[in-house]
Amino acid sequence: MRDQDRQGLSAALGLGAALATALAAGALLAAEGTATLRKADILEQPAPPHMARVENKDLKRARNYPEQPPTIPHHIRDYQIDRNVNKCLTCHSRTAIEQSQAPMVSVTHFMDRDGQVRAAVSPRRYFCLQCHVPQTDARPLVGNTFKDVDAIIRGGKGD
Ligand code: HEC
Numbered sequence: 001m002r003d004q005d006r007q008g009l010s011a012a013l014g015l016g017a018a019l020a021t022a023l024a025a026g027a028l029l030a031a032e033g034t035a036t037l038r039k040a041d042i043l044e045q046p047a048p049p050h051m052a053r054v055e056n057k058d059l060k061r062a063r064n065y066p067e068q069p070p071t072i073p074h075h076i077r078d079y080q081i082d083r084n085v086n087k088c089l090t091c092h093s094r095t096a097i098e099q100s101q102a103p104m105v106s107v108t109h110f111m112d113r114d115g116q117v118r119a120a121v122s123p124r125r126y127f128c129l130q131c132h133v134p135q136t137d138a139r140p141l142v143g144n145t146f147k148d149v150d151a152i153i154r155g156g157k158g159d
């Protein structure tokens, strides 16, 4: 057998062994019940949860810290953002707000990386959904121990 072939063979054998181990581990997990957020065994197909409703309330949520981008209080379904069109700016740009009565993107959105305020929204702030997100009424899958800084200042450790 040529050297190369031998290498190939031993690699294949190695892969086989790894596969066998993985399969055995899978069987073991199935037997013990897998820890999963689906709340069903891995081989079961439970009824999918209802689609969550997107918040569309026109109400501001509190910000968790001063630099937090405000969450989007309205639905954004089918709002196109690409090289040619930015649907968000048709309401939130400086010149659009008189008509839309939406809050204007703040001045930070016009700053380049040197802090210089430009005439147009900076490319760094063009793709709004990098930072702003809509909310839904979905129940959280896991707990959250976030503490507001006000609570931390009041309570020493925030407890
Ligand atoms: C048709 C007009 C319109 C479009 C399009 C639109 N918005 Fe809005 N947006 C509003 C208005 C009006 C408000 C003020 C709250 C309200 O009335 O819903 C608002 C509120 C917001 C806020 C909350 C601001 C704050 O100070 O709390 C954010 C963030 C936001 N929009 C982001 C977006 C993003 C991102 C998009 C695109 C995906 C978008 N909006 C598209 C009209 C619009």
Ligand code: HEC
Pocket: 066, 067, 068, 069, 070, 086, 088, 089, 092, 103, 104, 105, 106, 107, 108, 109, 121, 124, 125, 126, 127, 128, 129, 130, 131, 132
């Ligand atoms: C890199 C992250 C980032 C991107 C991208 C971004 N924003 Fe923001 N936005 C923020 C942050 C942080 C704030 C709050 C602090 C501030 O004003 O800079 C904010 C604030 C806002 C506000 C509230 C302004 C006010 O005075 O209350 C609106 C409205 C908004 N953004 C809309 C948009 C829209 C529309 C886009 C897309 C064109 C966008 N943002 C893109 C981070 C971002």
